Amino acid sequence: MGYLKSVTFTMIKPDAVKKGHIGGILDMILQNDFKILAMKWTQLSLKQAGDFYLIHKERPFYQELINFMSSAPIVVAILEKENAVIDFRKLIGNTDPAKADAGTIRKKFASSIGENAIHGSDSDENAQIESNFFFSSMERFRICNAHT
Numbered sequence: 001m002g003y004l005k006s007v008t009f010t011m012i013k014p015d016a017v018k019k020g021h022i023g024g025i026l027d028m029i030l031q032n033d034f035k036i037l038a039m040k041w042t043q044l045s046l047k048q049a050g051d052f053y054l055i056h057k058e059r060p061f062y063q064e065l066i067n068f069m070s071s072a073p074i075v076v077a078i079l080e081k082e083n084a085v086i087d088f089r090k091l092i093g094n095t096d097p098a099k100a101d102a103g104t105i106r107k108k109f110a111s112s113i114g115e116n117a118i119h120g121s122d123s124d125e126n127a128q129i130e131s132n133f134f135f136s137s138m139e140r141f142r143i144c145n146a147h148t
């Protein structure tokens with residue numbers, strides 16, 4: 001019997017991109033059995049970063065966050081796996097890399113709570129909203145082969 005797959009959305013953030021960690025981060029994602037459904041290299045405008053993080057508008061770090069997120073290119077992707085949202089948040093680790101467990105992406109690649117290398121959706125609903133922010137249905141693909 002098959003199992004229920006679900007999706008999450010991720011961004012490799014400007015700090016990780018500028019330090020050359022795209023390959024290292026994608027390797028950890030793939031080694032942990034996430035499948036890529038969609039992926040692109042892009043850069044957010046300040047307005048787009050503001051819209052993406054609108055939920056944090058009242059937070060004191062909002063302006064800093066959207067300045068940072070629009071400061072350089074990012075890699076965005078939709079990932080598929082059983083329990084994708086929960087398992088991906090385990091893989092990326094605590095928002096603050098100082099509190100992240102060993103073996104997590106943020107422990108390995110992030111430098112601060114603001115410049116924390118990677119984003120992962122916090123719910124199935126937000127995974128859909130965030131995926132739709134970046135990708136049309138024509139940009140999503142599944143790899144099919146005889147053994148899966």
Ligand code: CMP
Nearest residue numbers: 061064065095113114115116118119120
């Ligand atoms: P992310 O998972 O992308 O979701 C919201 C982001 O806000 C979070 O990662 C952090 O990068 C950022 N953030 C959260 N708390 C702070 C903070 N205290 N100072 C600066 N940025 C923060």
